[in-house]
Amino acid sequence: MNHPRVCNVTTDFSISRSLSLSPPQVPNLWISVNAKQLRPQLRHIALFLRYKRNLVRQRQRAEEAEMVTAVEKKTEHVTNGAPGFKLVGYANFVRHNLKSDRFHVKRFHHIEFWCTDATNSARRFSWGLGMPIVAKSDLSTGNLVHASYLLRSGDLDFLFTAPYSPSITGNLTNTASIPTFNHSAARSFSASHGLAVRAISIEVEDATSAFNISVAHGAKPSSPPVEIGDGVVLSEIHLYGDAILRYISRKNPNLNLIFLPGFEKYEEGSSYPLDFGIRRLDHAVGNVTNLAEAVSYVKEFTGFHEFAEFTAEDVGTSESGLNSVVLASNDEMVLLPMNEPVFGTKRKSQIQTYLEHNEGPGVQHLALVTEDIFRTLREMRRRSAVGGFEFMPSPPPTYYRNLKNRAGDVLTDEQIKECEDLGILVDRDDQGVLLQIFTKPVGDRPTIFIEIIQRIGCMVKDEEGKTYQKGGCGGFGKGNFSELFKSIEEYEKTLEVAKQITKPAAA
Numbered sequence: 001m002n003h004p005r006v007c008n009v010t011t012d013f014s015i016s017r018s019l020s021l022s023p024p025q026v027p028n029l030w031i032s033v034n035a036k037q038l039r040p041q042l043r044h045i046a047l048f049l050r051y052k053r054n055l056v057r058q059r060q061r062a063e064e065a066e067m068v069t070a071v072e073k074k075t076e077h078v079t080n081g082a083p084g085f086k087l088v089g090y091a092n093f094v095r096h097n098l099k100s101d102r103f104h105v106k107r108f109h110h111i112e113f114w115c116t117d118a119t120n121s122a123r124r125f126s127w128g129l130g131m132p133i134v135a136k137s138d139l140s141t142g143n144l145v146h147a148s149y150l151l152r153s154g155d156l157d158f159l160f161t162a163p164y165s166p167s168i169t170g171n172l173t174n175t176a177s178i179p180t181f182n183h184s185a186a187r188s189f190s191a192s193h194g195l196a197v198r199a200i201s202i203e204v205e206d207a208t209s210a211f212n213i214s215v216a217h218g219a220k221p222s223s224p225p226v227e228i229g230d231g232v233v234l235s236e237i238h239l240y241g242d243a244i245l246r247y248i249s250r251k252n253p254n255l256n257l258i259f260l261p262g263f264e265k266y267e268e269g270s271s272y273p274l275d276f277g278i279r280r281l282d283h284a285v286g287n288v289t290n291l292a293e294a295v296s297y298v299k300e301f302t303g304f305h306e307f308a309e310f311t312a313e314d315v316g317t318s319e320s321g322l323n324s325v326v327l328a329s330n331d332e333m334v335l336l337p338m339n340e341p342v343f344g345t346k347r348k349s350q351i352q353t354y355l356e357h358n359e360g361p362g363v364q365h366l367a368l369v370t371e372d373i374f375r376t377l378r379e380m381r382r383r384s385a386v387g388g389f390e391f392m393p394s395p396p397p398t399y400y401r402n403l404k405n406r407a408g409d410v411l412t413d414e415q416i417k418e419c420e421d422l423g424i425l426v427d428r429d430d431q432g433v434l435l436q437i438f439t440k441p442v443g444d445r446p447t448i449f450i451e452i453i454q455r456i457g458c459m460v461k462d463e464e465g466k467t468y469q470k471g472g473c474g475g476f477g478k479g480n481f482s483e484l485f486k487s488i489e490e491y492e493k494t495l496e497v498a499k500q501i502t503k504p505a506a507a
C-alpha cells in the first residue's frame with residue numbers, strides 16, 4: 001500500500017504586516033498534504049519570496065538615494081560659488097605639491113593683533129606664552145599714530161597695536177611705523193571683533209611684485225606696496241573678513257633691524273626674560289562662512305596648493321562639526337587652514353559660534369611650535385590662574401590608556417604619563433607624530449585661541465645637507481578633532497549653566 005508523502009510546512013509571514021505593498025496570498029500556519037497537493041503552495045511561497053526580495057532591493061535603492069542626497073546636501077554649500085571645488089574627505093584626499101606658488105614665499109614673518117590697549121594685551125601674552133617684549137613703536141619713539149609692542153620667542157613674532165587719539169596725531173600721520181595703520185579701521189575692527197588678529201604677515205622675495213601678481217589673480221587689495229625705510233617694502237591683501245595677508249620684503253636681509261624700520265629695542269629690564277621654548281608659528285587658521293569661495297580665492301592669488309582636507313564626517317562629533325582645507329606654500333612651511341561650519345547638527349557648530357561672536361570671518365587659532373612641549377606646558381599651566389592662559393578640559397583617562405597602542409613606539413611610558421598629567425593630545429599621520437593642546441579662548445569672546453604643538457619625525461636634509469623637519473609632520477590632529485570639539489562643547493555647556501545661574505530671578 002502506497003502511503004501519501006507527508007510534509008509539514010510552517011510559514012511566518014509576519015513581515016507582510018510591516019510592508020506597504022500587499023503580498024500575494026499565502027495560506028497561514030502549517031499544512032499537511034501529499035506532493036501533488038503541495039505544488040500550488042510551493043508556487044505561492046516562491047512568489048512571496050520573490051516579492052520579499054524585490055521589496056528589500058527597493059528599500060536598499062531608496063536608502064542609497066537618501067545617502068547620496070544627504071552627502072550632496074552636506075557638501076552643497078562648499079561647492080556653491082566655486083565650480084569644480086568639492087571636498088573628498090581625509091581618506092580620499094591625495095596631496096599634490098606642484099610647487100605652484102605665484103611668487104617666492106619665504107616664511108611667516110609676524111602676526112599682528114589689533115586691540116584697544118597694546119600695553120596690557122602685549123604684557124598678558126608675554127607672561128602667558130613666555131615671550132619677552134623686544135621692540136616698541138609708540139609715543140616714546142615719536143609715533144603719534146599707534147602704540148605697537150613686539151613679542152618674540154625664537155622665530156615667532158607677535159605684534160600688538162592700538163590707536164592713539166586722532167586729536168593727538170593731527171596731521172602727523174607720517175610718524176606711524178606701520179603706514180597702513182588706519183584710525184577708523186582699527187576702532188571699527190576692535191568694536192566688531194574684540195581682541196583679534198588683523199594681519200598674517202609672510203616674508204616674500206618682493207612685496208611689490210607679490211602684491212601686483214596677487215591683484216592680477218583676483219586678490220582684493222587692502223594697501224598698495226609702500227617702502228617703509230631701509231629697503232623694507234610692505235603691501236597688504238584682504239584675506240577673509242577684516243583679516244589681511246601682509247607681504248614684507250627686505251632688499252638687504254643682512255641689515256640688522258630689531259623688527260621693522262621705526263621700531264626700537266625695548267629697554268633692558270622692562271620685560272622679564274621669559275622663555276618657555278616656543279619657537280615659531282606653524283599654522284594660522286581662519287573661520288569663514290563659505291569654504292569653497294575662501295579657498296578658491298586664496299589659492300588663485302597665492303598659487304598655494306591643498307595640503308590636507310577634513311570634512312564633517314572626518315572630524316565632527318555627533319553634535320558639531322566643520323569642513324576644513326589646509327593650503328600650503330611650496331615648502332609647506334606657510335600653512336593656512338580654513339574652516340567653515342556644518343549645519344543640521346543637534347548643537348550649533350562651534351565655527352558658527354565663532355562667526356557670530358566675531359561678527360564674521362577671522363583668525364580662529366594660531367598654532368605655535370615648541371621645542372619641548374612638556375616644558376612649555378608646565379610653565380604655561382603654572383601661570384594659568386595668575387594672568388596666563390587657561391586650557392581646554394583634558395581628555396578622559398581612557399584616552400591615555402589607549403595612547404600606548406597608538407603611539408607607544410614613539411613615546412615612552414613616562415612621556416605618556418606626562419601627556420596625561422598636562423592634558424596633551426597625541427595624534428599621528430603616515431609620516432610623524434603630533435603632540436598638541438588648545439587654550440581656552442584668549443579674550444572675552446569665544447573666538448580666538450592658541451594651540452601649542454610639537455611635531456616628531458619627518459627629518460629630511462635639504463640640498464645643502466642641512467637637516468630640517470618637513471612642514472605639517474604628523475598632521476593637524478584629525479584624530480583629536482573630535483576630542484577638541486567634545487571639550488569645546490563641554491566648555492560651552494558650562495557657559496550656558498553659568499548663564500542660567502546668574503540669570504536674575506523673576507520678581
Ligand SMILES: [Fe+2]
Pocket residue numbers: 283285365367451476
Ligand atoms: Fe591647529
